[in-house]
Amino acid sequence: MTTRFQALRQHRAATAATTILDLFADPGRASAFSCRHGEMLFDFSKTQIDAQALDLLLQLANGAGVAEKRDAMFAGAKINETEGRAVLHTALRNLSASVVVDGRDVMPEVRATHARCAAFARDLREGRLTGQGGAITDVVNIGIGGSDLGPAMAYLALAPFADGPRCHFVSNVDGAHIADTLRGLNPETTLIIVASKTFTTIETMTNADTARRWMAEKVANPAAQFAAVSTASDKTAAYGIDPARVFGFEDWVGGRYSMWGPIGLALMIAIGPDRFDDFLAGGADIDGHFRTAPFAQNLPVLLALVGIWHNQICGHATRAVLPYDQRLSRLPAYLQQLEMESNGKTVAMDGTELPYDSGPVVWGEPGTNGQHAFYQLIHQGSRVIPCEFLVARQGHEPDLAHQHLLLVANCLAQSEALMRGRSLDEARAIMARKGLTGAELERQARHRVFPGNRPSTTLAYPQLTPFTLGQIIALYEHRVFVEGVILGINSYDQWGVELGKELALALQPILEGKQPTKGKDGSTEQLVAYLRG
Numbered sequence: 219m220t221t222r223f224q225a226l227r228q229h230r231a232a233t234a235a236t237t238i239l240d241l242f243a244d245p246g247r248a249s250a251f252s253c254r255h256g257e258m259l260f261d262f263s264k265t266q267i268d269a270q271a272l273d274l275l276l277q278l279a280n281g282a283g284v285a286e287k288r289d290a291m292f293a294g295a296k297i298n299e300t301e302g303r304a305v306l307h308t309a310l311r312n313l314s315a316s317v318v319v320d321g322r323d324v325m326p327e328v329r330a331t332h333a334r335c336a337a338f339a340r341d342l343r344e345g346r347l348t349g350q351g352g353a354i355t356d357v358v359n360i361g362i363g364g365s366d367l368g369p370a371m372a373y374l375a376l377a378p379f380a381d382g383p384r385c386h387f388v389s390n391v392d393g394a395h396i397a398d399t400l401r402g403l404n405p406e407t408t409l410i411i412v413a414s415k416t417f418t419t420i421e422t423m424t425n426a427d428t429a430r431r432w433m434a435e436k437v438a439n440p441a442a443q444f445a446a447v448s449t450a451s452d453k454t455a456a457y458g459i460d461p462a463r464v465f466g467f468e469d470w471v472g473g474r475y476s477m478w479g480p481i482g483l484a485l486m487i488a489i490g491p492d493r494f495d496d497f498l499a500g501g502a503d504i505d506g507h508f509r510t511a512p513f514a515q516n517l518p519v520l521l522a523l524v525g526i527w528h529n530q531i532c533g534h535a536t537r538a539v540l541p542y543d544q545r546l547s548r549l550p551a552y553l554q555q556l557e558m559e560s561n562g563k564t565v566a567m568d569g570t571e572l573p574y575d576s577g578p579v580v581w582g583e584p585g586t587n588g589q590h591a592f593y594q595l596i597h598q599g600s601r602v603i604p605c606e607f608l609v610a611r612q613g614h615e616p617d618l619a620h621q622h623l624l625l626v627a628n629c630l631a632q633s634e635a636l637m638r639g640r641s642l643d644e645a646r647a648i649m650a651r652k653g654l655t656g657a658e659l660e661r662q663a664r665h666r667v668f669p670g671n672r673p674s675t676t677l678a679y680p681q682l683t684p685f686t687l688g689q690i691i692a693l694y695e696h697r698v699f700v701e702g703v704i705l706g707i708n709s710y711d712q713w714g715v716e717l718g719k720e721l722a723l724a725l726q727p728i729l730e731g732k733q734p735t736k737g738k739d740g741s742t743e744q745l746v747a748y749l750r751g
């Protein structure tokens with residue numbers, strides 16, 4: 219463990235008794251422990267990070283070489299060392315740049331594919347490209363993980379801008395997912411997009427086969443209503459998809475970072491290429507900020523440092539993402555993949571064991587719904603759960619402004635309640651006012667105590683638009699990168715998903731009864747016997 223990590227832990231131990239409220243004795247705290255970029259405001263003042271902790275955290279980022287690694291990433295260096303790949307999702311949202319990989323400027327091809335996607339989306343939206351029963355009314359994106367979560371999350375987030383065909387997202391290999399999605403759709407006016415970086419993912423290929431059979435029942439030429447998004451053009455061709463409707467990208471775009479390119483095609487069709495470009499511009503805006511702002515005023519760096527403080531320094535194992543923005547309902551799921559698949563690792567880049575915890579468990583639900591479900595534990599449970607609130611100044615429903623006000627009030631109330639808590643004396647006073655006395659007052663009061671001093675951050679933005687969503691997603695992407703660099707891990711591989719896939723393949727013939735369960739453990743044997751019925 220570096221001396222900087224140790225210094226931070228010592229500082230934490232020495233200042234643990236100073237509460238967040240104590241820190242607000244400094245009247246300048248809110249602005250000093252906040253960061254603005256454009257119209258965004260990130261407030262991390264409701265944490266126990268004090269001036270010295272922030273200074274030590276900034277030293278940690280500097281000492282870990284975040285700036286050098288960031289520049290290497292943007293320049294196309296192969297920083298994904300375990301797969302020997304560059305990491306260039308940022309190139310997908312900065313179309314005027316020139317980026318050289320293996321001696322070749324990759325941008326002309328990126329721009330050409332982007333233009334082909336835009337033309338395809340326009341043709342569909344404007345009725346020039348139709349199904350065999352008329353204009354396309356529905357688009358079904360079949361993909362999983364990074365080929366699903368981004369566009370599915372963004373489609374919900376940008377509902378007020380979605381004026382194209384309806385989009386549906388099928389990911390689970392559970393036949394229920396595709397059956398429920400296709401029921402009620404007309405195959406003659408539906409476009410299927412098979413989205414898979416590798417075009418081998420078993421869930422996606424199985425669902426694609428099911429969709430093709432469904433279409434073949436009603437449509438003379440099902441292939442004509444299929445498009446594909448993939449890095450594997452040989453496999454899309456072998457699957458019979460016309461190269462004119464295949465949109466490629468390169469292996470330097472990680473699956474969970476891929477929604478900026480052709481994986482975002484369904485979103486582009488839904489909101490139109492111009493608004494999709496606004497989304498890209500939001501991402502590029504954060505790229506520029508990340509590359510140039512001093513670390514003390516750098517949003518992704520600060521977000522990462524708060525994360526490191528809570529997880530590796532304070533030992534809080536989970537992080538709740540709580541959007542007070544219903545349209546971000548899938549953001550926690552999206553961030554689960556982004557953060558946990560990127561930083562859920564215990565082996566450092568050099569092959570050694572990490573001397574501290576890997577990235578945290580990320581979870582959440584939109585407010586105010588969570589308040590009526592799991593916030594009980596956040597307020598009074600034994601574990602401290604750092605909360606990340608997201609909230610817009612303005613909604614999209616001017617006639618429901620009073621509801622937005624109520625939403626904002628709830629968001630602010632939660633961060634205040636988490637910080638302030640309620641002391642035993644305050645709880646006693648409440649019980650006394652209710653007429654309780656003696657032992658009963660004492661007993662009831664104890665249930666009404668809130669420990670307080672629970673940390674949270676708030677990311678506030680003007681309104682959830684394509685540009686703002688692009689900013690938010692890029693912000694989290696770079697936060698993951700900075701945390702990964704500080705931890706010394708490779709945020710861009712995902713070897714941890716392989717073993718289960720291999721075992722699932724081996725279990726298929728056993729479940730079909732073609733192979734014996736011999737060699738399996740007793741539990742697996744028992745479950746196979748039960749589930750085969």
Ligand SMILES: O=P(O)(O)OC[C@H]1O[C@H](O)[C@H](O)[C@@H](O)[C@@H]1O
Pocket residue numbers: 362363364365413414415416417418419422473474559712715
């Ligand atoms: O896009 P695909 O190649 O079908 O991959 C889909 C997903 O599956 C993999 O197992 C990885 O865990 C994800 O990072 C990836 O996004």
